[in-house]
Amino acid sequence: MANLAALLYLVSGVLFILALRGLSHPTTSRQGNRYGMIGMAIAIVTTLALRPPSSFLSFILLVLGFGIGGGAGAYLARKVEMTKMPQLVAFFHSLVGLAAVLVAGSALYAPQAFGIGIPGDIHAASLIEMSLGAAIGAITFTGSVIAFLKLDGRMAGKPILLPQRHTINVALGAGLALFILGFFLSGSEVLFWAIVLVSLALGVLLIVPIGGADMPVVVSMLNSYSGWAAAGIGFTLGNMALIITGALVGSSGAILSYIMCKGMNRSFISVILGGFGGEDAAVASGKAEARPVKQGSADDAAYIMQNAQKVIIVPGYGMAVAQAQHALREMADLLKEEGVEVKYAIHPVAGRMPGHMNVLLAEANVPYDEVFELEDINTEFAQADVAFVIGANDVTNPAAKTDKSSPIYGMPILDVEKAKTVMFVKRGMSSGYAGVENELFFKDNTMMLFGDAKKVVESVVKAMAH
């Protein structure tokens, strides 16, 4: 029976691989998601068949657990707004982290049920795996809670810099290593909870100094951590599905973090050390000067775009905040009726999590084959009549190419400056999160459209309809 179960766990692991594989194209993605669901069902049924509930109490707990959790999960999935996906994902990460801690805890208090020894005499290897799983799980838990609070605006996005934070972190890290060693040698329950406590504190301290705009990296990183925590528990349980999944999720999160770091031209280490955004912004606001910009009206914008041949729309986080995606699609539809070619250009770090803009545009019924990644569309700006930048700033700033002293120097940018006319939809003249002035605002072929992104687009739509 145990062997058959192991093979079934392997099957569910393979189905999880297929689930990720399906995401290589939108047409195969839904099939992939179904594979994932089947894999999960197989893993759950196999576990229940292998160890059916031992008592009536266990049975009731099972039904209650699935009922409460499943109901809450389904409710969240149905209700969440797409702009709030980053928060939801951070919240989900925290749950995986806490679940890993709890499962490691139950393995410690009921080693026989997990087949890893008897109380007081748990296999040494299991102790290590368990403590690592619990430690990473605890860091993921508190880290994700902080990320959630920052993304949801319940906590200031500004980096919070404690004095001596690096020293504190190193001390905590050393303490953690010591506790794990002690736990390995003694198997003491007290040390296990000490490991958990220290890791919880580390999770908070690691994420608190990271600024709101670095959140795409943080969310991806926590995604990766939740995978490694699951893998740690998988080793404890000797469960194939869990080991494979942990490895998949761990590497997936790591790759996404890498892509996000590259999109900002920042090293992973510098993001983790934190502090970006806060200080720089203060410096930049000091040297702000009043320079003339060309301000346009909705009618001007409508007229220029309707007479264009090709318009490329560059959406950023500001569009998401203003919920302007639906109005934007309406505008694109009107343009297409006039025979204008409309495309969307997405910067890798637009939004608060990887791929966030794509989901928002898809939600507004923008076909995915009109939406392009930076490297696929960047050469086309030279042939475009209008680049319509809405709620984005730093990702279009040519200083990233020319100004070596700029904090965003080296970051890949969208070459909107090459378009005949550049329109910026912005609330005001404030600089982006990096605190850098954008020279493009002052150019002759730039037109500024000030106001709330949604209202501006709506008035452009109205002007076009005339």
Added chain:
Amino acid sequence: MSSDPQSVAEHAQTAAQALRSAADAAQNYADQMAATAHAVSGGAIDPFIFRLAIFVLAVFVGYYVVWSVTPALHTPLMSVTNAISSVIVVGALLAVGVDLVNSEGSGWAQAFGFFALILASVNIFGGFLVTERMLAMYKKKG
């Protein structure tokens, strides 16, 4: 096909028996395979090594599979990895099923397991359903 209840019941019974024997056969094969694997390894290699091998290979599989994911689907990628990492629920199920009467472990284990089960279920249902909801929005032109 006749529709009287008795023959339906008989059909169901034969089907159940066939399924049962298929399961038995599968189990036999699995046992044989395991025995062969055990014999090949001489029974000397610690199971940890096998687990580590699977883990390392899965990291590589993950690396290549994730690089092939289109950037447009990176958000669904995160929500689906979230959902599948909740396979940690198997640990929670083992903990909830702890046999307290035969003192397999303390009630703490069961309590932790129950809490973990709730958290993992939120993730399983929430993760897969929200991914499904997002993927349904991706449409082609026209």
